[in-house]
Amino acid sequence: MPITIRSKLPDIGTTIFTIMSKLAIEHQAINVGQGFPDFDPNPKLVELVHAAMQDGHNQYAFMAGLPALREEIGKKTAALYGHRYNPDTEITITNGATESIMTTILALVGRGDEVIVLEPFYDSYVPAIRLAGGTPITVPMTPPSLLHPQYRIDWQRIRDAITAKTRMLVINFPNNPTGITLESDDLDALESIVANTNIAVLSDEAYEHIVFDGRIHYSIATRKKLAANAIIISSFAKTYHVTGWKIGYCLAPANITSEIRKVHQFNVFSVSSPMQPALAQFMKDPNTYSQLSAFYQKKRDHFTAGLAHSRFKPLASQGTFFLLADYSEISDETEVSFARKLTSEYGVTVIPVAAFYGNPDAPESNHHLVRICFAKKESTLDAALERLRRI
Numbered sequence: 001m002p003i004t005i006r007s008k009l010p011d012i013g014t015t016i017f018t019i020m021s022k023l024a025i026e027h028q029a030i031n032v033g034q035g036f037p038d039f040d041p042n043p044k045l046v047e048l049v050h051a052a053m054q055d056g057h058n059q060y061a062f063m064a065g066l067p068a069l070r071e072e073i074g075k076k077t078a079a080l081y082g083h084r085y086n087p088d089t090e091i092t093i094t095n096g097a098t099e100s101i102m103t104t105i106l107a108l109v110g111r112g113d114e115v116i117v118l119e120p121f122y123d124s125y126v127p128a129i130r131l132a133g134g135t136p137i138t139v140p141m142t143p144p145s146l147l148h149p150q151y152r153i154d155w156q157r158i159r160d161a162i163t164a165k166t167r168m169l170v171i172n173f174p175n176n177p178t179g180i181t182l183e184s185d186d187l188d189a190l191e192s193i194v195a196n197t198n199i200a201v202l203s204d205e206a207y208e209h210i211v212f213d214g215r216i217h218y219s220i221a222t223r224k225k226l227a228a229n230a231i232i233i234s235s236f237a238k239t240y241h242v243t244g245w246k247i248g249y250c251l252a253p254a255n256i257t258s259e260i261r262k263v264h265q266f267n268v269f270s271v272s273s274p275m276q277p278a279l280a281q282f283m284k285d286p287n288t289y290s291q292l293s294a295f296y297q298k299k300r301d302h303f304t305a306g307l308a309h310s311r312f313k314p315l316a317s318q319g320t321f322f323l324l325a326d327y328s329e330i331s332d333e334t335e336v337s338f339a340r341k342l343t344s345e346y347g348v349t350v351i352p353v354a355a356f357y358g359n360p361d362a363p364e365s366n367h368h369l370v371r372i373c374f375a376k377k378e379s380t381l382d383a384a385l386e387r388l389r390r391i
């Protein structure tokens, strides 16, 4: 007889990304849904990994990550954001940003704690909070309107959501899926909200190097008071076109890092060895990340211009490699149903923005928007555009 399982995540099924990617294969659709590049990383980086393997970096790495890599991350963060994290005690290499998120939340959140998450949100935050025994409190961003054709953060709603139980606030800018970024006055608002509280800020900055139109990335690390109680999470996945390598890191003050490492130690212990000396060497050259915004801006502009000849209305993307497109001129369907139809009937796979809401079927989660990933070769983008223009 099968044993009885009391699921810890009874309502969680296969993610929409997997479902849509499977549907894309079934219908031989062009997949501009899931967020990964369809081109290769810099061959120099691949050669460095190869060389590291030949040099014997094939056994367990240090638990907290290769010191040389932590050193380089520390230097880069100090140069870009002005905050000097100690590589020995404040920087930890993790299995992608995903492990940083899970490990941090497991380390800091417990039963009865509330964690505020801005909606729409990246899909791993809420399950992590629930596995830790905490309660996710979702605060919606203001959806785009005719007057403000962008998602916006409503800091007052965040303020109103805070209770004596609030333990953490999760933010993610540049934001997946909306493509919006932070401004300096957003950091002012955040600073005033968490000042003199016991609330940690988890800032997922996986897209820190992809911001457009001359914007700068306002990292939490640029503010001393915020950084004192913040965990900043980033990843090499998006920066170096290596989503399959699963190498990320988290930056946090020593008292928080020591708790994070306790969980990391028994969660994965350490992270893939040969990637670490390779990344440490590669990232010494700031051009490897400082050119990324221009690289993706070209793709964003190309795709946005291409949509002008379609019935989709693109929203301006300020950062990340995603843009949102409004399809209200084409259909009144819900986002999930429209996205499915787009794959099965028109051969283009996108992600419904409603999938980033707690309840994708609710009217409040549906704004006739789909997310398009433009981290693709020009030929892929053109092929997708050609199909989208036929609608």
Ligand SMILES: Cc1ncc(COP(=O)(O)O)c(C=O)c1O
Pocket: 035, 095, 096, 097, 098, 099, 122, 172, 176, 204, 206, 234, 235, 236, 237, 243, 246, 247, 248
């Ligand atoms: C906002 C955000 N955070 C974290 C991740 C996960 O990053 P990694 O692949 O390094 O685990 C992603 C990947 O799509 C993301 O979009």
